Amino acid sequence: MRKSKLLAVAMSVMCAAALMTGCGSNGNAGSDTGSFSGGSASQPISVVSREDGSGTRGAFVELTGVEEKDADGNKVDNTTSNAIISNSTEIMMTTVSGDEYAIGYSSTGSLNDTVKALNVEGVEPTAANIKDGKYSLSRPFNIATKGTPGKLAQDFIDYIMSKDGQKVVEDNGYIASVDNAKAFKTAGESGKLVVAGSSSVTPVMEKLAEAYKKVNTKAEIEIQESDSTTGMTAAADGTCDIGMASRELEDSEKDKGLTSQAIALDGIAVIVNTQNDRTDISTDMVKKIFTGEVTDWNDVTE
Structure with missing residues (x-):
């Protein structure tokens, strides 16, 4: 009986302490910001962007209005x-996953x-x-070649654009660019191809190369991520032999003789970060954050 009374007193003291310190709450009570704890303390935003030359950055700043034209156009x-x-998709993901803000x-x-x-x-x-077309931030994945591609390069391109290759694209979470594509039959060309460029295109290109080499065992494909x-x-x-871009080609690149295919x-x-409770954001707010106009999560509205 005495032990029961002592336990009851102890529980009462613990509950009182929890109420006084707020330890019994989930940290989000009364929040109207939709992110983190909803407190009044400053929550500075850590803006993470890609490097100059990144196709993802180029498309992102254009689509969100972060990129604008000056008086001279x-x-x-x-x-x-x-x-x-961050200099790659992988580093971008790691950086954001490691920073709550x-x-x-x-x-x-x-x-x-x-x-x-x-x-x-x-x-x-x-x-x-x-x-x-409901989601506004989208762009093509392009490959580019100069002049007439070599026989092996053309065979690999034919595979990418075939029903078989486009299925690899879709199986890896991307959207096929070719409707009603035909089945692929390799010409059996041998040799080595070098495919270089976008770190965003690289993951699906690696899957395409892996699948192609099962069809044409004579081919060797080296993928250089940049x-x-x-x-x-x-x-x-x-x-x-083949360049990768996660954006449309610039006029200056076309002037060098490059032609592209999506x-x-x-x-x-x-x-x-996964600790952020926010679920929605407007394009205008994205622009304000990435241009530095809004620098604190407490000032972010949808």
């Missing part, structure tokens, strides 16, 4: 100088459970919404 990327720069962007096809993708204008970045601009430069100067359609997801 020149494109100006207004990404805040305080942004943390981070926000960045990534190919939807590269998303995993280490980060959280936000709905943009209330639309979820799914393959169906991207294909239907960025879209480097890939286009390599294709133009002949140091690779192999897939991909979305760009706005990503945050």
